[in-house]
Amino acid sequence: MLTKHDIWKFMEENGVRRDDKITIHTSLRAIGPVENGADGLIDALKEYLDQGLLLIPTHTWDEVCKAHPYYDVCTSVPCIGTLAKIAAFRPDGVRSLHPTHSVAAFGIDAYDYVKGEETCASPGPVGSCLSRLYEENGKVLLIGVGHNRNTYLHTVDERLCIPDRLNPEGYVITIRDWNGKELESPPFHGHRSAHTDDVSQFYPNYREAFEYTGAVTYAKLGNALVYCCDVRKMTDTVRLLWERTDHDLCISNEPVPREYYMD
Numbered sequence: 001m002l003t004k005h006d007i008w009k010f011m012e013e014n015g016v017r018r019d020d021k022i023t024i025h026t027s028l029r030a031i032g033p034v035e036n037g038a039d040g041l042i043d044a045l046k047e048y049l050d051q052g053l054l055l056i057p058t059h060t061w062d063e064v065c066k067a068h069p070y071y072d073v074c075t076s077v078p079c080i081g082t083l084a085k086i087a088a089f090r091p092d093g094v095r096s097l098h099p100t101h102s103v104a105a106f107g108i109d110a111y112d113y114v115k116g117e118e119t120c121a122s123p124g125p126v127g128s129c130l131s132r133l134y135e136e137n138g139k140v141l142l143i144g145v146g147h148n149r150n151t152y153l154h155t156v157d158e159r160l161c162i163p164d165r166l167n168p169e170g171y172v173i174t175i176r177d178w179n180g181k182e183l184e185s186p187p188f189h190g191h192r193s194a195h196t197d198d199v200s201q202f203y204p205n206y207r208e209a210f211e212y213t214g215a216v217t218y219a220k221l222g223n224a225l226v227y228c229c230d231v232r233k234m235t236d237t238v239r240l241l242w243e244r245t246d247h248d249l250c251i252s253n254e255p256v257p258r259e260y261y262m263d
Contacts (some may be wrong), residue, residue: 001033002222006102007044014228019051019085021138023152026083029093031222032143038086046106053107056087057151061100064173071099072176096129099173099185101151103129118175119120121186122166124155131155133231143163144224147203152231156238164248165199167192195251202250206238213237237261
């Protein structure tokens with residue numbers, strides 16, 4: 001069984017500092033037994049990052065949509081797995097008011113970090129919680145999952161203004177905050193592509209480029225393969241690829257040409 005000290009050792013051995021800002025996507029099943037389950041994993045990560053910040057995505061994009069434009073930070077249930085459902089309602093975390101791509105933040109200045117998410121007009125605009133990991137030199141840990149679950153890459157699409165990623169038609173979402181006050185979002189533009197239902201299924205196309213540039217290294221936590229991702233290097237690698245391409249890199253399983261990232 002994986003213990004708190006095993007998790008701390010993993011963090012130390014893989015270059016995670018106690019003052020880092022990190023986000024995680026996790027398959028608890030892939031890890032195997034963890035002491036105190038999902039709460040135990042959150043506790044261990046939060047305690048290790050005692051000078052930093054842990055961001056756990058608590059997304060609601062499956063429920064909060066044009067047909068149901070309503071998000072309640074206290075009751076809307078995440079659609080992305082067990083860890084998210086537990087993190088969303090822990091009293092020691094602060095869940096953001098982003099209506100479709102909220103996060104639960106744990107650590108120093110958590111409230112200040114998530115403040116203002118109700119003004120987001122898209123899933124991952126520059127200045128949003130996940131996008132700001134670039135300015136904060138943050139990290140992404142993909143624990144038992146791959147880049148198709150790497151939500152941070154959606155923020156890269158928006159940062160780089162990659163075409164055909166957002167629906168041009170917006171709609172207003174009602175947001176109920178921590179105190180029960182209802183707010184209205186600006187016209188919200190969700191994910192869309194004319195060529196595929198889900199561009200994230202093709203984010204694994206970036207894998208070899210990330211490996212070559214050192215943006216991603218690999219480790220094990222319990223039984224799970226972990227992608228340890230440097231946010232700045234991932235972003236800069238994607239920027240390089242898109243500067244060199246003449247076609248959309250994430251609408252099919254077509255490999256990214258090596259000449260795009262090899263000098």
